[in-house]
Amino acid sequence: MNKKVGVIGGGQLAWMMAQVAPQENIDLLVQTPSFSDSAVSLATKTILGSIDNAQVTAELAQYCDVITFENEFVDLVELQKLADKGVCFYPRLSSLSPLLDKYEQRCFLQSQGLPVPHFKAYESLTDFDDFSYPLVLKARRHGYDGQGTIIIKSPSELTAILPKFDGIPLLIEEFIPFDRELAVIGTRSASGEIKIYPVVQTYQQNQVCRWVIAPTILTPSQQETISSIVEKLLTSLDYVGVLGIELFLHENGTILVNETAPRTHNSGHYTLDACVTSQFAMQLQAVTGKKLGDVTLKSSGAVMVNLLGFENAHSDYQEKRDKIAKMGAFVHWYGKKESRIGRKLGHVTMLLDEDTPEKIEEKGRSIVQQIESLWYD
Incomplete structure (x- = not known):
């Protein structure tokens, strides 16, 4: 019998979870405010209502073995009342509590001895x-x-x-004078098993992620520092599920933690096509008590480019998507009906076969330019 996982939120993150749910023998149910949201078309069941409405979550819980999250816009106080009645949330509400307010998150990171601005x-x-x-x-x-x-x-x-x-x-x-912005996806199961995906370079414009290249160039010491940060965070939070962690590589070579996202994360979208187990399958495995999958890259590297809205319009941009697909790219379109400037409408992943991280970055940047010239022409 399939496990039933509820997701608070019905956007593209839940949609990508819903895509892989059948392979994990999981029925995915969503709580979301609109039937036009991305995940509704693939969900086994949709409970209509605001994501911060715990009464709607109580209805969702009637159909689920466990509930997880697509975003952080929840009311922990009201959800705790459900948890006290036996509703299972992963990540645990106690794991989310120190992370939802960015000042409190920073205080928590600092209390764990982690380097922060x-x-x-x-x-x-x-x-x-x-x-x-x-x-x-x-x-x-x-x-x-x-x-x-x-x-x-x-x-x-x-x-x-x-x-x-x-x-x-x-x-x-x-403000950190960084050499590069980095991100990493870590996962922990209820039994304490931990898996860490490759560290990626991210590029932000107007504080929105434009592209990601995996893996990034790091010294063994920097790689070890990041792995220890991920393990410390997952363990100290008693975390279950996927955790996105954004970092700065300072100009002087040191690593600083910027912030965390207690869910699947944009910087891990490349894993859908580039890793043996995607972050979305991994989230479902972690919250249902399965053994965690393999985070190995299928190729030497990958580049992921976000398709952001560049106008206010109603269009599916099929012609542009077809041109990008002809490059050999995996095109993921979130099915949103309306484009707004800066809105994430989809993403594109291309696998790379260069033999060094330096060549991967060079090739990745070249592909970014090609995709963005087709998208933003």
Whole structure:
């Protein structure tokens, strides 16, 4: 009999979980506010309602063995009432608790002895005296795809920006002069088994991920540092499921943790086509108590490019997608009816067969240019 997994959220992350669920002998059910959301077409059952409505989650729980998450926009206090009645959530609510507020997340990371940028909760203008420009301002809750994250370059910019965040709790952090932005997907099962995917380079524009190249160039020491960070986080959180971790490779070669995402993550989308077990299959394996799969790359490397909205329109961009597919790419289209500037509409993955990380990066960047020239022409 198939296991039944509920997902709070019905967007593209749940949609990609739903794609691999049949291979894992899993029925996937979703809680989502609209029947037009991506995962609805593939879900076994859809419970219609806001993702932060615990009463709707209670209805979802009636049909599920376990409930997991597509995003962090949930009400932990109300969900805890369900957990107290026996509803199983993975990751555990206690694992999510220190991560949902970005200031509290930073405090937790620091308490674990992990290297993080200098940070402070914004309470008054004097808090900025501890920072030089440029600096980074982040909304403590509900930031997603770069929303709520702004790089402030001068006192005049700060004066202009702050009124727009009136009443919104903020995190101030130092701007890191990075050589590269990195990300890694770690997974832990309920039995404590841990698997770590290859570390990738990510490129952000306007705080939104444009592309990912796997694997990235690291020294053995840097690789070891990142692996120890992942293992420490997963273990200290008593985490079950997939955890996305974003990092900075400082110009001086040190590694800093930027932030975490307690779910499948955009930086791991390449795993659908490039790894033996995708992050989406891995999430389902972890939350249903299965042995975790193989995270090995099928080729020497891969590049993933996000297809972002470049206009406000209603279009499926089939002609553009066909041109990209002719390059030999795997094109994943999320089935969204409406395009908005910066909205993630799909992604593209191409496998690489170069023999060194340096050549993988060079080839990957070339492919990024080709795909983006077709998409954003």
